[in-house]
Amino acid sequence: MALSLISLSNPCSFSRLLPSLLPSPTAPARRNAHMAMKITCSLSTHMLETTINRRSANYSKSVGDYDFIQSLKSDYTVHMYERQIEKMKEDVRRLLKRVDQPLAQLKLIDTLQRLGVGYHFKNEFKEALGNISTDESSMRMEGDLYATALRFGLLRQHGFEVSPDVFNGFMDEKGNLVASLCEDIEGMLSLYEASYLGFEGEIVLDEAKAFTIRYLKDFKEKKLEQDLKRRVEHALELPFHWRMPRLQARWYIETYVGEKDMNPFLFQFAKLDYNMGQATYQTNIKAVSRWDVNSLEKLPEYMKICFMALFNTTNEMAYVVLKEQGLEFTRHLKKLWADLCKAYLVEAKWYCNGYTPTLDEYLSNAWISISGPVVLAHAYLSAKTKITNDALDCIDKYSNLLRWSSMILRLWDDWGTSTDELARGDVPKSIQCYMHETGATEEVAREHIRGLISGTWKKLNKESFSCSLPESLINAALDLARMSQCYYEFGDGFGSPDKETEERFRSLLVEPISIKE
Template sequence: MMEEVIRRSANYGASIWDDDYVQSLATPYTGEKYVGEAEKLKDLVRILIRETKEELDQLHLIDNVTRLGLSGHFKDQIAKMLDKIYEAQEWLEKDLHFTSLKFRLLRQHGYHVPQEVFCSLMDEEGSFKAILFEDVRGLVSLYEASYLSMEGESLMDLAKDFSLNHLTRRLDQITEPRLKEQVRHALEVPLHWRLQRLEAKWFIQVYENTFEANLTLVELAKLDYNMVQATYQQELKRLSSWYKETALPEKLGFVRHRLAESFLWALGSVPEPHLGYSREILSKMTVIVTIIDDIYDVYGTLEELELFTHTIERWDINSLDSLPEYMKISFLALFNSVNEFAYHILIGQGFNVISNLRNLWAELCRAYYLEATWFHSGYVPTTDEYLYTAWISVAGPLLLFCGYFTTNPINMKEMKSLEQYPGIIRWPSTVLRLADDLGTSSDEMKRGDVPKSIQCYMKETGCSEEDARKHIKQLIDMALKRMNKEILMENPIKNFGQTAMNVGRISLCVYQHGDGFGLPHSETKKNLMSLVVQPIPMP
């Protein structure tokens, strides 16, 4: 008689986004009528850009257009404006807000501006002048600028500490409600690392109520947000139908079914409306990554996992018979999705990426298997040993490659360089892993899962959980600074840099308030409702 396998369960909750609900979503913001309205408004904004001559006004306009989520429509005009501003190199050196805003916008667009532009705001001892802490608006601008720093920029570290300390101290004393809300918002997450579409919705409402608001910009921003939302909604409906047709939710009841949350990942990584195919692929791959992650983390026995890993390495449907049924279903779902994706790339671009995708999946599953052996043997690796595997086991490289294949024309030289896992792959994956660890660690400690970076560091150093969390936050800060340098400033692959930066942003967003992926009922649900379901009211 066969021995029954005792399997662990993570007791994941069911998805709150069932297919019936997703298919019931509706929006009026589709069709030619709105396209025509938007085009008229864009023409008016182009005139506004042309007629804005003063440098500070230009900087404010660029900042507002970007934060309203409209910069994609005016890329050329913004680039031209910034080129002129950069070439002029005129700095109002005594003005904290102007210097900080200019520094941030230029660096955001990849211009090399030295940290020394802030020297004129410092005293002889090398500290920021005490008088500056009275300028709350300037402090917010300095705080936001400090997150564009790179490793080794001690002046920018000073800027961050100075602005953070004074803003935190002043927050309760600010009497002007709008300014107080802006300071609170900035201190929660800096602008540079926020999710652009969520920021747009928040900023539209804030900007609209300021005395300098341009009503054409406000109207276009609302209309554009709602039209892009209509696009996202249609994409989620198609994905939901696909997922239902795979029968994975009913056949694999033990895993997290997180289609809408996977779509949020994709949307956060690749928000541009015209990149719908990229969002489709990233959503599908994230769904399958989640299923396979749960097989390795929770459900499979070590013997089954060894067989499964070999099957994926060989990419061999002939060895399916040796696997239990739940693994047969999972492998075939993976095999079919990857092959279909590779076929699409071959037809569209003439590149055969099947071996790249196979290698990425094999590497991911080897990392999963190694972590499973650690868990089953009770082994706790050192922090370095853990991280050596964990930035791969979080599926960062796999998803980033899928992003590269679907957002710009594939180039053999670029592909070869990406295979070496340079900073553009490594640092966003590291941020994803460490943000995930900070968000999920408490639940997983209770459940007795694979040790994460926090537990590894606690065992290695004997420190408290609080100190370990501080250390992991420092590692995230370091990785973000490296992203600024190696992706934003060096811009190794032109159209792919923004996607790589966005992977860092969506990681910070999803795990900001805990496990926003495994337990997606609060902030994640709110974010999805905001991005996909609830339009901005228009007159």
């Protein structure tokens, strides 16, 4: 986004913008500022002597334009339902305490998470799962595949040590999952979902994934109960762990009513909570849509600097001037923005030179140029959580949490947008780099990229499980990866939103769920 804004600016405008970035300068600062303006004008004059054909992304019209977004309103604002929702949360907490059997506890926790209300009960979940993790009688759940897989999945989701060896009892003498398991559809669904929480090297979970996908596809062709068939199809489309939480919650709420053991109270609670969350999103998006990106003066100082990154010398000079003025900036974000602009410059050089990098060379730069680290840093630093030194160190050093999340974003972005971007003259993306490097067809290259995405998810799983970073940063990294698949799996959901993207937009931000019984 920053690069596109720069490219739309008149080069001479940088000479006019520079003084506005600074307070009343001291004499040395005036000299430095004057030098910076001379350099900028010199560069600008040189650029104007050359005709520049600027490429356009030709993005489609936004799903929701300004007037439409400003018209959004909801009957489910927090102040109207706060007392009711708080009472309902207390009722759920009492329910969690009353349920004392391990399997019943696991089922209730799983249901609350799928309904999208689990975030209210993190402490209660931790306590219950902590007890289950040390309960010897629940280790194998008496040979119940569904219970064992559900236990494994929930414990790993919530950061408890649990080994995939718990599935060894479901294997034959050759190390393969026993064929008789294929008749247990609930167990197969549970094992399928658990397999997507695997780490690199956990072979049993890799085998479980392949095994369950094969048999669930067979189940889909058989005559199943409508509810069960719908769940199988939904799972095969995308596992729970890879789905955007609020979209998944909407889907599950609307299908939960058809389940045999549906709890009417939980059903009403989930619907009200979803609608209240939607009302909050509407308030936020209306505020964001009123931002004026042309008002550079309103931007934080570290972001103003990035608009001069096109002219490297000027950028360095601006830093000197700003430093002499004693201005304090957010060091961590400033570094990320500078690195992002450098990554853009690498791709610009490739484009200008007609160079196609190897896949590894491309990805080593592209996971930064996709802006994932910048997005995650802003998300963390703007959250209402305590900022820790470990998290700032993670941001500064581009820890693997940021790397793997951003890599998934990059690979899915390339998957959905590379064809359109090449048509308008962009640099080759991961698919084209692999084709150029190996001579593979596009179909083979896409299959390879899918494999990279799956492998990177295992790395992200491990990192999110083992690191000691704040939960808000870990969740942001996971959600960024989930968002990327939602946007780009079927095309460019951002630049050219299709009907499915519009439906998701409306379900998240526009249309509440009916509260009527």
